[in-house]
Amino acid sequence: MILVTGATGTVGREVVRxxxxxxxxxxxxxDPSRVEGAAPGTEVVAGDYGDPASLDRALRGVRRAFVLTSRVGRDDDARFLRAARSAGVRHLVKVSAAAVADEGADDLITRWQRTNERLLMDSGTGWTVLRPRAFMSNSLSWAASIASEGVVRALYGTSANACVDPRDVAAAAVCALTEDGHEGRIHTLTGPQSITAVEQAAELGRLLGSPLRFEELSPDRARARLRERHPAEVVEALLACAERQRAGAKAGVEDTVLRLTGRPARSFRTWxxxxxEVFCRMT
Incomplete structure (x- = not known):
């Protein structure tokens, strides 16, 4: 039995498919009603990392599990690991972040992911860690301003990130969940080339048949916009990540997707x- 957590999220739903x-x-x-794309016969259970009884039910009889946590600063990983050990799970495949390997990254989010990785590696359970760069799907946050103004707004528009298609992260996870030879390994996942927000905006404009204007946000304006969606400490972590990107820390490209899946990582253009249709619905 394979357990998939986060099955309604960007990566988890692709793993299920x-x-x-x-x-x-x-x-x-x-919320089991939100699960889409699951094969007939897939068992869907309600559960939450904060509910030990639901974790015990979800992990009963499971041999391998896909683990994705997103509540920064919470002890969801520790809770899941305890339940997985009690249930006798043999192999855990966890989504972390590429920044963990960057010695210069010391923001809240990266420290949290480092702690979670250490917990996993010291747990005595077989493990595989996936460390993706930023998801290409983050550009969906521009859809509203593209629709209303023909504008893409972002911080440090000429800084490059080797962002990855979430479908490629899911494909790597499926390899680790279904093949031998991945235990004790860390897979860093990137797209086939680094790309800037300005270049992404130009690509979207070509796709939509109408040039888009790029407007660079100041750090203060970016902070204000981020605070509409995130706690202050998370906002500062995201701004620190942006600074590292501006310094070139996120531009490196890996061929891991090709090595794992046998096909090249998808480009931003392909994504x-x-x-x-998502952007077209907004225009």
């Missing part, structure tokens, strides 16, 4: 073409 149909799969989500 890509797992072989002949495997026994269970998904754990807070945008495949999600064109």
């Amino acid at each position: 890509r797992l072989p149909r002949d495997l026994a799969v269970r998904v754990m989500v807070r 945008a073409e495949d999600h064109r």
